[in-house]
Amino acid sequence: MAAESSIRRDTQAASEEGEALVPAMFQNLIGYHLRVAQETSFQAFARAAGKADLKPGWYALLTALAERESMTPSELSRICGRDRSTLTSSLKALSHRGLIARRRNPDDQRSYSVKLTEDGRKMQERLHEIAVVQNARLDEIAGEDKAVLIDVLGRIAATFGTQDF
Amino acid sequence: MAAESSIRRDTQAASEEGEALVPAMFQNLIGYHLRVAQETSFQAFARAAGKADLKPGWYALLTALAERESMTPSELSRICGRDRSTLTSSLKALSHRGLIARRRNPDDQRSYSVKLTEDGRKMQERLHEIAVVQNARLDEIAGEDKAVLIDVLGRIAATFGTQDF
DNA sequence: GCAAGATAGTTTGGTGTCAAATTATCTTGC
DNA sequence: GCAAGATAATTTGACACCAAACTATCTTGC
Numbered sequence: 001m002a003a004e005s006s007i008r009r010d011t012q013a014a015s016e017e018g019e020a021l022v023p024a025m026f027q028n029l030i031g032y033h034l035r036v037a038q039e040t041s042f043q044a045f046a047r048a049a050g051k052a053d054l055k056p057g058w059y060a061l062l063t064a065l066a067e068r069e070s071m072t073p074s075e076l077s078r079i080c081g082r083d084r085s086t087l088t089s090s091l092k093a094l095s096h097r098g099l100i101a102r103r104r105n106p107d108d109q110r111s112y113s114v115k116l117t118e119d120g121r122k123m124q125e126r127l128h129e130i131a132v133v134q135n136a137r138l139d140e141i142a143g144e145d146k147a148v149l150i151d152v153l154g155r156i157a158a159t160f161g162t163q164d165f
Numbered sequence: 166m167a168a169e170s171s172i173r174r175d176t177q178a179a180s181e182e183g184e185a186l187v188p189a190m191f192q193n194l195i196g197y198h199l200r201v202a203q204e205t206s207f208q209a210f211a212r213a214a215g216k217a218d219l220k221p222g223w224y225a226l227l228t229a230l231a232e233r234e235s236m237t238p239s240e241l242s243r244i245c246g247r248d249r250s251t252l253t254s255s256l257k258a259l260s261h262r263g264l265i266a267r268r269r270n271p272d273d274q275r276s277y278s279v280k281l282t283e284d285g286r287k288m289q290e291r292l293h294e295i296a297v298v299q300n301a302r303l304d305e306i307a308g309e310d311k312a313v314l315i316d317v318l319g320r321i322a323a324t325f326g327t328q329d330f
Numbered sequence: 331g332c333a334a335g336a337t338a339g340t341t342t343g344g345t346g347t348c349a350a351a352t353t354a355t356c357t358t359g360c
Numbered sequence: 361g362c363a364a365g366a367t368a369a370t371t372t373g374a375c376a377c378c379a380a381a382c383t384a385t386c387t388t389g390c
Contacts, residue, residue, distance in 0.1 A: 025228055030303040030311065031206055031296070033318035036246065038203040040325035041196055057346070063190055074368065081201065083348050088370055090346085110355045110368040131196070138195040141324055145317045146195065152310045153198035159306050160205035222376065239338065248378050253340055255376080275338040275385045 034156075045134045054127050058099070061090060062116065062124035065100065070115040072105075099123055199321075210299045219292050223264070226255060227281065227289035230265065235280040237270075264288055 026032040042056075049056040064079045065071060073091060077084045091114060094100045099120035105111040116124065142149050191197040207221075214221040229244045230236060238256060242249045256279060259265045264285035270276040281289065307314050 025232055026225075028315075029296070029300050030307060030314060030318075031210065031300055033315050033322065034199070034203045034206060034303075036326070037318040037321040038199045039246070040322050041199060044325040045196065055345095060191075067190055072368080081204070082346090084369070085349075085371080086347055108356070108368080110353095112369090131194070135194050135196055137324070138199075138321065141320050142195060142317050145313050148310050148313055149195060149317050150193075150198050152307050152314050153195075153202040155306050156202040156303065157198065157205050159302070160209040161201070237338080247376090249339070250341080250379075251377055273338080273386070275383095277339085 041134070041138060044137075045131065048130050048134060049127060052126065052130065054123065054130070056127070058090070058094065058123070059127040059131060061087075061094065062099065062120060062127065065114065065116045066121065066124045070103075070113045072111055072113050074111075076114070094120070206299070206303060209302075210296065213295045213299060214292060217291065217295065219288065219295070221292070223255070223259065223288070224292040224296060226259065227264065227285055227292065230279065230281045231286065231289045235268075235278045237276055237278050241279070259285070 046056040049059070060080050061076065064076060068075075071079075073087045074084055076091075077087050080087075082090075091100065091102075095102060095114075097119075098117055100114045101117050102112050102114050105113060139146055211221040214224070225245050226241065229241055233240075236244075238252045239249055241256075242252050245252075247255075256265065256267075260267060260279075262284075263282055265279045266282050267277050267279050270278060304311055
């Protein structure tokens with residue numbers, strides 16, 4: 001595992017040893033801790049997925065598709081919280097790799113729907129396994145605070161996510 | 166304010182009305198809620214800063230510099246948790262806009278240090294005001310759970326941020 | 331001293347994201 | 361029926377980010 005180690009060790013990013021020490025000014029800021037927690041945990045997921053040669057960014061897309069059988073890009077955009085223009089390129093990549101299939105909507109020539117292919121489903125399942133492990137780790141860390149954590153995070157998302165400025 | 170409204174309203178992104186409804190598969194996943202909470206709250210900050218024509222991404226950088234008088238790019242990288250290569254372009258932009266000044270290190274020709282200019286300090290202060298408002302909002306939402314929230318987020322960051330894979 | 335290795339910063343290439351503008355198609359009001 | 365507006369997706373342009381490769385400089389061991 002020394003070899004594995006070095007992959008991470010010689011990167012130029014932060015999170016090395018001696019260490020950052022939360023800048024005093026940020027210590028009490030929820031937003032700061034939110035960002036750091038989210039970034040580090042996502043990166044852990046990305047690393048785990050990357051080792052298995054999987055694209056972590058596809059997980060949300062594939063999982064949403066795994067639940068609905070078929071969706072238009074716009075629906076997927078709403079569900080995943082990404083701009084439609086972002087979906088255009090993601091779907092192009094997924095399609096190119098044979099993970100999804102597109103089908104024109106006969107009732108509306110502007111629109112089409114996408115669904116998982118067999119390969120897409122397999123990829124989703126492999127990513128899901130990694131996500132499950134990652135999430136078990138998070139559950140363990142949160143321990144008895146999990147319910148409170150999810151509740152507060154939900155309140156934050158609800159407050160900022162629904163108001164139109 | 167109808168005009169303000171439309172800026173946001175006609176974007177193609179999600180977080181519109183009827184609305185996403187958390188996909189069942191994600192409902193219980195801490196990672197998912199973490200991501201959504203962080204993204205929505207950051208976007209709220211970015212919108213607020215954007216209205217005042219400020220670059221939200223510069224806040225962390227300028228604030229770190231506001232606390233230390235002078236730092237090298239590498240130190241800033243560690244403190245802000247960004248890759249050194251990311252800093253290169255950020256610092257170029259900040260410098261170009263006269264918000265920071267660079268000074269070569271006479272003892273080491275490879276290195277230099279950056280410090281805030283007067284304009285940089287002003288920008289930091291204006292961004293800070295917005296951050297304070299934003300954070301008051303978060304504090305309000307978190308309410309009595311704030312301490313638990315920060316604690317759990319800190320544990321998450323500590324766990325994923327310090328292990329070398 | 332000087333070669334080998336470490337370190338500071340930059341460059342290059344790739345990803346993911348948003349927003350604005352664009353194209354094609356559909357719907358509505360008259 | 362047809363013009364005006366709405367809607368679905370795409371294109372284009374801009375950023376922020378990371379990682380790997382690179383350049384220049386410093387440090388160390390001998």
